[in-house]
Structure formats: structure tokens, C-alpha cells
Amino acid sequence: MQQGTARRSNRQRTEETRDKLISAARRLFVEKSYAETGTPEIVAAAGVTRGALYHHFADKQALFQAVAEREAAAVAEDIERRSGDAASPVDALLAGGKAYLAAMAEPGRTRLLLLDGPAVLGRAAMDEIDDRHGNRTLREGLAAGMRAGLIRRLPLDPLTGLLAAAFDRAALSIEAGADAGACTAALAGLIEGLAATASKG
Structure with missing residues (x-):
């Protein structure tokens, strides 16, 4: 004992x-x-x-990687919490997008994950971290929408990567002073466009 x-x-x-x-x-x-x-x-x-x-x-870089991993996990947790009760996969994607931008507004987070992360760890290592966290939630949301016939069926990994890049760009723009509401509306339009295309098919 x-x-x-x-x-x-x-x-x-x-x-x-x-x-x-x-x-x-x-x-x-x-x-x-x-x-x-x-x-x-x-x-x-x-x-x-x-x-x-x-x-x-092992060294300062390994410590930075642990910092980045924790930050990325916190973003994914926020996305899952804020989108979990959505009425449909499309609503979940829209809610998740808003949650992502809100989570990235945490002071220092955009710099750590989108600027210093790739510079310190390399793009491949940051992609692996993203794939375990934020990109995973996005991929799961898109896949759920495709299965339900609410999102146009497209190659999942490229679509996830391209949408994730758009969200990252929006986070960087907001950090630099762009209008958060306008960025959120533009990203919602991308998701709604995929949904509208699916409904026409």
C-alpha cells in the first residue's frame, strides 16, 4: 500500500x-x-x-514541441466542446470553425502554432501535431458530412488540408488586425458552399 x-x-x-x-x-x-x-x-x-x-x-526544441502539442490539444478540445451539440455535421463544422478562431485568439497561440512552430520544428513535424489535434477534428467533421450526404464528396485529406490552411490564414490575419467577423463569415461561406454543392447533387 x-x-x-x-x-x-x-x-x-x-x-x-x-x-x-x-x-x-x-x-x-x-x-x-x-x-x-x-x-x-x-x-x-x-x-x-x-x-x-x-x-x-532532450533539449529546448523538445520542450518547445511539448508546448506546441499542449496548445494544439487545447484548440482541439475547444472545438470539440463547442461543436459537440450541433444539430448536423454542417452545423458542427460551422461551430468548429468559430471555435477554432476563438481558441487561436488566446494570447501567443497563433505565434506559437503558426509562426514559431514551423520555424522551430519544421513543417512536417507541425503537420503531425496538427493531424493529431485540430486537423483531426476537421477531418472527422468533413467525413461525417460526406457520409450524411450533406458535404460534397471530395478527396478527404486534400480537402482537410486546404480548409485547415484557410483557417490558419484567417487566424494570422485576425492576429494582424483583420476583422474577425469578416474572416469568420468568409470561412463559413466556404463550408456552406460545400454543403450547397452536395445538396444540388
């Missing part, structure tokens, strides 16, 4: 240390940029030792 409690306690401490490192790194990467942030600053902000950092992460 005591051994089991000790194992849980050790695991909890390990998870807490990892969480502190990821949270501190996120804050510094947003405030200063990835390139301008050193590992001594991260461990100081996290209140842990340098050895603890390298116990959990």
Missing part, C-alpha cells in the same frame, strides 16, 4: 515538474520568442533544476 502511494506520489511530482517547465517555457517563448529564450531562464521561471529540464526533455 505504501509502495503504491509512493509510486503515485513520485508520478505526481514528475508530472508537476513537467507541467511547470512547459508552462514557464510557453510564457517565455511568447514574451521573448523561442530564439531569445535560454534554458537557464526557463528553469529559473519554472523553479526547477537544469537537471530536471534535461530529465524530461
Whole structure:
């Protein structure tokens, strides 16, 4: 019993240390940029030792990847939460689109996922992260719409990638000062266009 409690306690401490490192790194990467942030600053902000950092992460890039993974997961969770009660697959896609843009408005998130992410990790690694999270929810929504005959049947992976790129571009534009309502309306038009095409067929 005591051994089991000790194992849980050790695991909890390990998870807490990892969480502190990821949270501190996120804050510094947003405030200063990835390139301008050193590992001594991260461990100081996290209140842990340098050895603890390298116990959990091979290097600063691996820590950045953990930050990006957490941010992408948070976006996907928001999308799923806000679109889960939609009346139809098309409504779910529309709600998910709004949820994506709202989630990306979290300070620093657009920079981390859409600018620094590809620069630090490479486009292929960021695509893998996206495919586990936001792009997965989009692909599932499109597939559900196609199965229901509400979305035009098109090659699923290319369609997912192209729509995801449009959403990413909208997030970047909004970050730069574009009208969020106009971007949301334009993206909704893309989805509604696919639905309208399906209904004609």
C-alpha cells in the first residue's frame, strides 16, 4: 500500500515538474520568442533544476514541441466542446470553425502554432501535431458530412488540408488586425458552399 502511494506520489511530482517547465517555457517563448529564450531562464521561471529540464526533455526544441502539442490539444478540445451539440455535421463544422478562431485568439497561440512552430520544428513535424489535434477534428467533421450526404464528396485529406490552411490564414490575419467577423463569415461561406454543392447533387 505504501509502495503504491509512493509510486503515485513520485508520478505526481514528475508530472508537476513537467507541467511547470512547459508552462514557464510557453510564457517565455511568447514574451521573448523561442530564439531569445535560454534554458537557464526557463528553469529559473519554472523553479526547477537544469537537471530536471534535461530529465524530461532532450533539449529546448523538445520542450518547445511539448508546448506546441499542449496548445494544439487545447484548440482541439475547444472545438470539440463547442461543436459537440450541433444539430448536423454542417452545423458542427460551422461551430468548429468559430471555435477554432476563438481558441487561436488566446494570447501567443497563433505565434506559437503558426509562426514559431514551423520555424522551430519544421513543417512536417507541425503537420503531425496538427493531424493529431485540430486537423483531426476537421477531418472527422468533413467525413461525417460526406457520409450524411450533406458535404460534397471530395478527396478527404486534400480537402482537410486546404480548409485547415484557410483557417490558419484567417487566424494570422485576425492576429494582424483583420476583422474577425469578416474572416469568420468568409470561412463559413466556404463550408456552406460545400454543403450547397452536395445538396444540388
